Amino acid sequence: MPEFDDARLDDGAVLARHDAPLRQLALAGARIRVEAAAADAVHVDAGLKPRGVVLAGHESRLIRAVAEPTCPSPLVAWPHEGLPGWAGPLDLVVVQASGGAPGSLPGVVLEAARRGCALIVAAPADSDVADQVLRRDVLIPTTSDDAVAAVVALLTVLARLGLSPEVHAESVADSADMVAERCSPHKDLSANPAKGAAIALADAQPLVWGGSMLAARAARRVAEELRRATGRAALATPAEDIVPLLQAASPRDPFADPGDDGLRPVLVTLDDGDDGRQAAAERELLGQIAADREVRAVVLESADDAGPVGRHVSLLQQGFYAAAYLGVGLDRP
Secondary structure (H helix, E strand, C coil): CCCCHHHHHHHHHHHHHHHHHHHHHCHHHHHHHHHHHHHHCCCCCCCCCCCCEEEEEEEEEHHHHHHHHCCCEEEECCCCCCCCCCCCCCCCEEEEEECCCCCCCHHHHHHHHHHHHEEEEEEEEEHHHHHHCCCCCCCEEEEECHHHHHHHHHHHHHCCCCCCCCHHHHHHHHHHHHHHCCCCCCCCCHHHHHHHHHHHCEEEEEEEECCCCHHHHHHHHHHHHHHHHCCCEEEEEHHHHHHHHHHCCCCCCCCCCCCCCCEEEEEEEEEEECHHHHHHHHHHHHHHHHCCCCCCEEECCCCCCCCCHHHHHHHHHHHHHHHHHHHHHHCCC
């Protein structure tokens, strides 16, 4: 595996080789606006009051995490093929088919129609999933391969039905844009928090933790990106599993040669400002153990006013930029 070189993070030629993923990150806000505009254009029955709501497809658990606290109907994220046995004409099925392989989702749409369920689908207009949507149902024709942008679009529709809290897509897109500005490849190491995070994680095993439900979901996605960027392990797990890993870390030897200690853990905490009492206590405990064991800590914060979804997107984008710059520093495609 190539060695990490922080000089590459400000090297124009190296950054040019990694332009595609960095450009994708910079366009996240634009994708959210495009998909939200498509959602605004669809007609939904404002009188729809489903007995239950079934969420299927990519990032269905993210939709559940946002909608569940205020949804007046029982709501389930369904990861299996088909639909639960109880789903029928009194229920709503929500299918998110953007940002991944369709798998069994065309069959889910067909089964929902056969059972007479109300149906809301986000899918590319030319996809097999979209082809199964009947005229009486709702199709949000997505144009990008961004699952989170499609989720934001679906949440705006669910909010119109009173099934989710209000989501202001423009504010969520602004949150993504602000991260893109702060983490732009044109900003050098001294002013770029994502490049600084990449340096902290260069020779490390990241232990990623988020306190709230949405921050924990972001932690899992960020860990996936870190694994993809480095080819090394990155763990996103509850605090109770991180504590023994931190406690097992030996204090850093200031006289050891670089690399002699192997991959030391680095604690990465995601803070969306929505900690409950238990999460706040866990955050303090993890920070204290990391300090006692001389484990480096990286904190990704989102304190803007874009609501829970905007803060979630902000944390995701910060973590994704850090992962992208790890790939740049390693010059790993």
